[in-house]
Amino acid sequence: MELPMIRAQGLGMQFNLGVEKGFSLKQGFIDCFDSRKRAERKRHSDFWALRDVSFSVSRGEVVGLVGANGAGKSTLLKLVAGVLKPSAGTLTVRGSICPMIELGAGIDMELTARENIFLNAAVMGYSERFIRSKFDEIVAFSELEAFLDVPVRNFSSGMVARLAFSVATVVEPEILIVDEILSVGDLAFQAKSEEKMLQMIGGGTTVLYVSHSTASIRSLCSRVIWLEHGRIQGIGGADEICTLYENHALPCLHPGAAM
Amino acid sequence: MSFVRNLFFSLRRYRFLLRQLVLRDFKVKYKRSVLGVAWSLLYPLLTMSVLALVFSNVFRFSTPGVSYIAYLLIGLTWFNYFSEASNLCMSTIVANFPLINKVYVPKYIFPLSKCLFVGINFLLTLIPLYLVILLTGTGLCWQHLLLPYSFLCLFLFTLGMGFFLAAVSVFLRDMFYIYGIVLSLWMYLTPVMYDIDIITNRPLRFLMSLNPLYQLIRFARTVILSHATPSAAQFAGCAVPALLMLTLGAWVFKKKQDRFVYYM
Numbered sequence: 063m064e065l066p067m068i069r070a071q072g073l074g075m076q077f078n079l080g081v082e083k084g085f086s087l088k089q090g091f092i093d094c095f096d097s098r099k100r101a102e103r104k105r106h107s108d109f110w111a112l113r114d115v116s117f118s119v120s121r122g123e124v125v126g127l128v129g130a131n132g133a134g135k136s137t138l139l140k141l142v143a144g145v146l147k148p149s150a151g152t153l154t155v156r157g158s159i160c161p162m163i164e165l166g167a168g169i170d171m172e173l174t175a176r177e178n179i180f181l182n183a184a185v186m187g188y189s190e191r192f193i194r195s196k197f198d199e200i201v202a203f204s205e206l207e208a209f210l211d212v213p214v215r216n217f218s219s220g221m222v223a224r225l226a227f228s229v230a231t232v233v234e235p236e237i238l239i240v241d242e243i244l245s246v247g248d249l250a251f252q253a254k255s256e257e258k259m260l261q262m263i264g265g266g267t268t269v270l271y272v273s274h275s276t277a278s279i280r281s282l283c284s285r286v287i288w289l290e291h292g293r294i295q296g297i298g299g300a301d302e303i304c305t306l307y308e309n310h311a312l313p314c315l316h317p318g319a320a321m
Numbered sequence: 322m323s324f325v326r327n328l329f330f331s332l333r334r335y336r337f338l339l340r341q342l343v344l345r346d347f348k349v350k351y352k353r354s355v356l357g358v359a360w361s362l363l364y365p366l367l368t369m370s371v372l373a374l375v376f377s378n379v380f381r382f383s384t385p386g387v388s389y390i391a392y393l394l395i396g397l398t399w400f401n402y403f404s405e406a407s408n409l410c411m412s413t414i415v416a417n418f419p420l421i422n423k424v425y426v427p428k429y430i431f432p433l434s435k436c437l438f439v440g441i442n443f444l445l446t447l448i449p450l451y452l453v454i455l456l457t458g459t460g461l462c463w464q465h466l467l468l469p470y471s472f473l474c475l476f477l478f479t480l481g482m483g484f485f486l487a488a489v490s491v492f493l494r495d496m497f498y499i500y501g502i503v504l505s506l507w508m509y510l511t512p513v514m515y516d517i518d519i520i521t522n523r524p525l526r527f528l529m530s531l532n533p534l535y536q537l538i539r540f541a542r543t544v545i546l547s548h549a550t551p552s553a554a555q556f557a558g559c560a561v562p563a564l565l566m567l568t569l570g571a572w573v574f575k576k577k578q579d580r581f582v583y584y585m
C-alpha cells in the first residue's frame with residue numbers, strides 16, 4: 063500500500079494567549095514568590111487550538127476542511143505547511159508543498175516587479191533554473207508586461223495581488239494548501255484566477271482546501287474534515303459531512319435538524 | 322551529524338533565496354542615491370578622515386613607527402563590519418515576521434544573509450584601505466595572503482553574535498536599546514582609535530586584550546603594519562572565540578526558533 067501524503071496522529075497545537083503581554087519585571091518578581099499564582103495564570107492563558115487531531119490524506123485526494131471561525135482550520139494548514147511546529151502528536155508530510163495561505167509573502171515594495179518575481183519565487187523555495195524557465199509564463203499570466211521594471215510601491219493593490227498570484231500558482235506542487243479560493247484583481251482577472259485555482263485543484267494533486275462555501279467543497283472535495291473547537295467533529299464523505307455541518311451551523315434554516 | 326547534513330541540504334535548496342536576499346539588500350540600500358555603490362568607498366574614507374582629524378590633531382594620538390591613519394582605518398574597518406552586521410542581524414527575525422508566519426523558510430537564512438551582505442561592503446571598503454596603505458608608505462608584503470583567515474574568523478564571530486541577538490530580541494525587545502549601548506561601550510573598550518599600550522593598568526590591559534575583536538584587529542595590524550607573520554597564539558586568538566561564539570549563537574537560535582511565531 064502506498065504511504066499517505068499527509069498523516070497526522072494525535073496532533074495538538076497549544077498557544078499561550080498570555081504571551082502577548084510579554085515578560086514584565088513586576089510579573090516575574092511576583093512569580094518568584096507565588097508559584098501557585100503562576101500556575102493558575104498559565105492554566106488560564108493556555109489554549110489548545112487543535113487537540114487530538116488524527117487523519118491521513120492519500121495521493122490525489124482533495125480534502126476539504128470546514129468549521130466555524132476559530133475552529134483551528136488555519137492552524138492546521140500552517141502545521142502542514144511547516145510554519146508551526148505541533149506541540150503534541152506527530153505529523154508527517156511527504157512531497158513538495160505549495161502553501162497558498164496568504165499571497166505575497168516576501169514582496170518588497172522597493173523592488174521592481176521583475177526583481178520581486180525572483181525574490182518571491184526564492185521565498186517559496188523554487189530553484190533559480192525553474193523560475194527562469196517559467197518567467198515568461200508568470201509575466202504573461204499576470205498581464206504586467208508593461209510594468210516589469212516599475213517599483214512595486216507604485217503598483218495598485220490589485221496589481222500587487224496579480225503579481226503574487228501569478229508567482230505562487232506557476233508551480234505543480236505535490237501538495238496544494240488552499241485557504242479559500244483566491245480570486246484577486248479586477249473582474250476579468252478574478253475569473254481567470256479562479257479558473258486557474260480550480261484547474262490546479264482538479265489537476266490530480268493532493269489538496270487540502272479550506273472554505274466556508276459548502277457548495278464549492280461539495281463540488282471539489284472527495285472527503286471532508288469538520289473541525290469544531292480544535293477537535294475533529296466529523297470526517298467522511300463530502301456530502302454527508304457538509305450536510306451535518308450545515309445543520310449544525312445554521313439550525314434555524316433547517317428546523318428540527320438541530321435536535 | 323544529521324544536523325550538519327540537514328543544514329547542508331537546506332543551504333543547497335535555499336541558496337537561491339540567500340542570494341536573492343543579499344541582492345535585495347544591496348539594491349534597496351543604494352536605491353535613490355546618486356552616488357550609489359560609490360558610497361561604500363566614500364563613506365569609510367570620510368568617517369576615517371573625520372576621526373583621524375579629531376584624534377591625531379585634537380587628542381594628539383599617535384602610534385610610533387607606523388602610520389596612525391592606516392592603524393585607525395584597520396581598526397575601524399574590522400569593528401564596523403562587526404557592529405553593522407550584528408546590528409542588522411538583530412532585527413531580521415522581528416522584521417520578517419509576516420514572512421515567517423506565512424511560508425516555511427529556514428530562519429537562520431535571514432541573519433546569514435545580513436552577514437554576507439555587510440561582508441560584500443566590507444570587501445569594498447578594503448579598496449580605500451589599500452589606497453591608504455599605499456599612500457602612507459606602509460607597503461605590502463606576502464603576509465597579506467593571511468588576511469582572509471582574519472576575515473573568516475570575523476565573519477564567523479559576527480554570525481554567531483547575529484544568531485544570538487536575532488533570537489533573543491524576539492523575546493526581549495529591550496535588546497534593541499541595550500545592544501546599542503553595549504556596542505558603543507565595546508567600541509571604546511576596543512583599541513580602535515588608540516594603542517592598547519596607553520593603558521598603564523596591567524590587569525585592565527590584560528582584560529582588554531581578551532576582547533575577541535581586539536584579537537582580530539591585532540592580527541590584521543600585525544600583518545599590515547608590522548609586515549610580520551602572526552604567532553600561533555594570535556591565530557588561536559582569532560579562531561577560538563569565533564567558533565565559541567558561533568556555537569553559542571547557533572545553539573540559542575536553534576533552541577528558540579520554533580517559538581518565534583508565538584511572539585509576533
